[in-house]
Amino acid sequence: MTVVRGLREALVLFLIAVVLIAVVVGLWVAVDGGDFPHRLGVACMVVGALIGMTGDLTLSRLETMPARTVFGLPPEREGAGGGRVLTGVGIFLFVGVPLIVAGVLLV
Template structure:
């Protein structure tokens, strides 16, 4: 199977998991405190999309480990060691974060 197809499938799964999780959390939020579901859903989509866009790959965790790895004489972690993932941070940003933010903007407007 092509790497492109696997990457797009991974992006679709990540997007759908995010949509279901956000919908459930906003549903609980509205049930507890009341308010407009659609507006809160849009804001939550934008916030989660931004967070996923900033932390979609392992860069932040790798930066924190640079000093510890160098103290033990170890090389920095490899960029392609994604744990079986196909998408890179750029792919997660483009195919998961941007659609979540766009959907959030459409719901809020």
């Protein structure tokens, strides 16, 4: 059951990302002109890379590590994702990589 929930979550995240990218690229083309599919592909690759790097809480935990160490507190819990099923690796593999592949195919 967890696999199905994780894949459903990945699909929802992917669709939200594609819709938002398409809206922003549509505005970009309307304002500046140009080729929509090419710009959509480049934007998908950029957003896919950003989601792959920042898909979990690792970057936000980096700034609190020294303070937690000074006070003798343990590192933040890995499962503090707010009810999410996918980990950072799952978000990278099932959301970031498909966005990058779609971008490469569009360019």
